[in-house]
Amino acid sequence: MNDLDADEAWERLRASRSDPPAGADTAPRRKTYSAALEQAQQLFRAAAVVGPATSPVLAFYGLSQAGRAITAAARSLDGEDWRLKAHGIKTTGFHLPFPDIEIRTDASGTRGSFVKVSEVLDSPVWEMDPLRLVDVWDLLPPNLRYPLTEGDRLTPLYTVGDDIGVGTHEHSLLSVPVCDIPDRVIDAGTREALAAFLVSYPAVAQHESYVTTGALTRGSEAPPDYTRYQVGGGELRMNWLMPEGVGTGFDGMATSAERVAHLRTMTRGYAGSRYFLPVLGSMKRELHPLMAWWAVLYALSMLARYEPATWGTLINVDNSKFAVPIERLLERAINHLPVLIADTITEVST
Known part of the structure; x- marks a missing residue:
């Protein structure tokens, strides 16, 4: 930073x-x-x-x-x-x-x-x-x-700021990268390891789906498709359903502003960036x-x-x-x- x-x-x-x-x-x-x-x-x-x-x-x-x-x-x-x-x-x-x-x-x-x-x-x-x-x-x-x-740490997971979706079309899901996932989770490489890690991050754990190494269809059992960083750790693009009743864009899809608003309910701001933070104890x-x-x-x-x-x-x-x-x-x-x-x-x- x-x-x-x-x-x-x-x-x-x-x-x-x-x-x-x-x-x-x-x-x-x-x-x-x-x-x-x-x-x-x-x-x-x-x-x-x-x-x-x-x-x-x-x-x-x-x-x-x-x-x-x-x-x-x-x-x-x-x-x-x-x-x-x-x-x-x-x-x-x-x-x-x-x-x-x-x-x-x-x-x-x-x-x-x-x-x-x-x-x-x-x-x-x-x-x-x-x-x-x-x-x-x-x-x-x-x-x-x-x-x-x-030891194992629970650190902030960076995601995008308030410029999410600028210049993109309306979409039915909120889709953002979840960054700074630790090596221990990526090295395990399994859906189970990711789920166990996300227990401490309730907002992330409520995701609908994420990018996998195989089929991208809902319910796929393929493992997460992480992008690794050279300095350690990595990221994963994840998707969330939008709240019921939201969708004022084309064909009822969520607008960029609506997706920003939903992301803000799940994250904390830090000087222009948004972070998923763990819930302690x-x-x-x-x-x-x-x-x-x-x-x-x-x-x-x-x-x-x-x-x-x-x-x-x-x-x-x-x-x-x-x-x-x-x-x-x-x-x-x-x-x-x-x-x-x-x-x-x-x-x-x-």
Whole structure:
């Protein structure tokens, strides 16, 4: 994934402060929206000029302040529900190996920042059922090439953006490539291996069909016809039935816009791209990418603040295998999060 234009995103956010989104239409919400974005930008700027020893603390608090702007702009929040209290998320297990640090959240319906922003974004919380840091780490698209462990991973599956079907005819199915399928699934080469993998990706598992190495007819038992990448992994073109009653194009076929809309219901957006994300543990749906960033940065910031010696060991490139992945994550946080914050404010205020 290429780095994104953080400067342009901050320009978008700064420009919005003179004409705030509709949700921030009262004086208290407008003042919070503007002040929180100013603090967020200054904290991210500070994070960009320091090293990994302190940057996760600054980046996390930059994101936390942006969360206050998000709830101030959210049309779905009435009364005083937009005001945030405390973090709403906690970490334990700093004595455990780095990938196994545990992350928990406050209960649904409480006022903690993580919980309330998750509510606005229709993103789940998991309360006392802990997630490991590595599981949330793997949900971030830029971490695809930066694993913390060598075990099987559940990572985002990239698909096309909002330009699906531009210039093509109407069609009865939604048909898109599902990318970044791991080698272990492709090497197995069977329909059964693919089905077992997709259990963690309910939206993908609901497909109607996919391209096979043999007959392309519905119900074919031929194995999946993957396209492999030189760098590892591969993709598979898959098809979904359109929702009943959809089809306003020629001969009742679904238009490009209708297929885009259906794809958006099954995926999460990340800076102009769409991803199928896994559903972890007891969750009922996938985490919003902004909340995955929030959880990871919170864990790193707490480790840096309260276990500075351990953190110093982890970021030592001479001795720690985690040092470079951490460095790359923090670099991407500076570049990616302003774009995600700007997109999220548009999402919640529209």
